[in-house]
Amino acid sequence: MSRSLSAAIKKKIALRAKYRCEYCLLPEHLSFYAFHIEHIRSIKHGGTNELSNLAYCCPDCNYFKGTDIATFLDNDTLVRFFNPRRDDWNSHFMLEESAIHGITDIGIATVRIFKFNDVERLIFRQQLAELGFYP
Ligand SMILES: [Zn+2]
Structure with missing residues (x-):
């Protein structure tokens, strides 16, 4: 999360992400914590504070992603993470109840590193889904 972004920019990013x-x-209003503004390409890898490089992000996703931008899959190929500014969520992931599965290399890499399906996150999303709040 950048400390240098104005409140107006942060609100614009939150609204863009609904x-x-x-x-x-995950919907922010059902989370226990305020969401973060995340650099899709981290500053240390040449990212900027442009709106095209910023995403609205829950604390878990932001924590597990950190400053990473890619990972290696089993075949030793470097695969970048999902980019919410240029990628379509449904083209890279599918929901099976509250579990999120990657259906492309980008999706698989993102699910793994962001730990989308850690048991506590899975249970929380399942509870939200049962109440009609997820996705
Ligand atoms: Zn998240």
Whole structure:
């Protein structure tokens, strides 16, 4: 999260995301914590504070992603993460109840590193889904 972004910019990003994490789709109003503004390409990898490089992000996704931008899959190929500014969520992921599965290399890499399906996150999303709040 950048400390240098204005409140107006932060609100614009939150509105653009409809107050949901742009990675795991968790709604902020049902989270226990305020969401973050996340650099899709981290500053240390040349990212900027442009709106095209910023995403609205739950604390879990932001924590597990950190400053990473990609990972290696089993075949030793470097695969970038899902980019909410240029990728379509439904083209890279599918929901099976509250579990999020990657259906492309980008989706698989993102699910793994962001730990979308850690048991506590899975249970929380399942509870939200049962109440009609997820996705
Ligand atoms: Zn998230």
